[in-house]
Amino acid sequence: xxxxxxxxxxxxxxxxxxxxxxAEGLEPCCDIFDKPLYKYEDAVTNEGDEDDCYYRFSEExxxxxxxxxxxxxxxxxxxxxxxxxVFNIKQAWDFVDPDGTVNRWAALSTKYxxxxxxFGIEMGAQFCKEIIxxxxxxxKINQTEYVDWDWECPFPGMGG
Numbered sequence: 125x126x127x128x129x130x131x132x133x134x135x136x137x138x139x140x141x142x143x144x145x146x147a148e149g150l151e152p153c154c155d156i157f158d159k160p161l162y163k164y165e166d167a168v169t170n171e172g173d174e175d176d177c178y179y180r181f182s183e184e185x186x187x188x189x190x191x192x193x194x195x196x197x198x199x200x201x202x203x204x205x206x207x208x209x210v211f212n213i214k215q216a217w218d219f220v221d222p223d224g225t226v227n228r229w230a231a232l233s234t235k236y237x238x239x240x241x242x243f244g245i246e247m248g249a250q251f252c253k254e255i256i257x258x259x260x261x262x263x264k265i266n267q268t269e270y271v272d273w274d275w276e277c278p279f280p281g282m283g284g
Contacts, residue, residue, distance in 0.1 A: 125259075127246055128214045128215065128283050129253065130213070130214040130244055130246075130284075131212075131213060131283075132212060132241075132243050133187075133210070133214060134209070134241060134243075135209045135236075135239070136207065136238060136239040136241070137205055137207055137239060139177065139202055139204050139207035141207070141238050142207045142208075145176065145236040146202075146259075148188075148194060148236075149188050150168065151183070151186050151188055152164055152167055152185065152247075153186050153194070159268050161183070162255065164185075166182070167181060167182050167183035168180070168181055169182070170210070172202075172264075174210065177202035177266065178201050179200045179201075183197060184196060190228055191215065191221060192244040193213060193219075193268075194214050195211045195213055211256065213242070213244070214244075217245075219242045219244060220253070220255070220265070225262075226257060226262050229255065230257050230261065232261075233259065233260045239256070240256070241254075241255070241257075242255040243255075244257070245278075245282040247282060247283045247284045248281060250270065250275065251268065253266070253267045253268075254266045254268075
């Protein structure tokens with residue numbers, strides 16, 4: 125069983141590009157035989173209109189082409205000027221690929237024409253990580269480790 129980094133995924137860009145990510149970049153989770161556990165349309169509901177975009181995620185959704193990253197159930201509002209959406213996310217072990225790059229998140233940034241900002245906490249290995257990708261290019265990777273995890277970490281019980 126992996127450790128999980130848990131936190132937020134922020135996307136910034138044109139509202140239509142963020143909507144496209146929600147429609148095309150997410151898919152239902154699957155069982156061990158790669159059979160979807162539920163239908164996309166049952167798990168993701170657009171509860172807004174053209175100006176106010178509110179999405180309800182009733183199930184975890186897999187981020188396509190990620191290394192085991194999942195959008196958690198909850199509500200997401202896509203605000204405008206610029207379009208920004210904040211998703212609750214968890215990913216197995218770390219946002220960084222095993223080769224030490226953020227190529228998968230950079231590819232998502234390029235594919236959907238959005239900037240990506242990840243912030244996560246991993247209580248098992250006791251680190252916080254922040255990653256910023258602008259126009260497909262990594263601009264920041266910061267990992268924070270604390271001397272006194274329970275006292276210094278803002279949310280010491282997240283991840284694991």
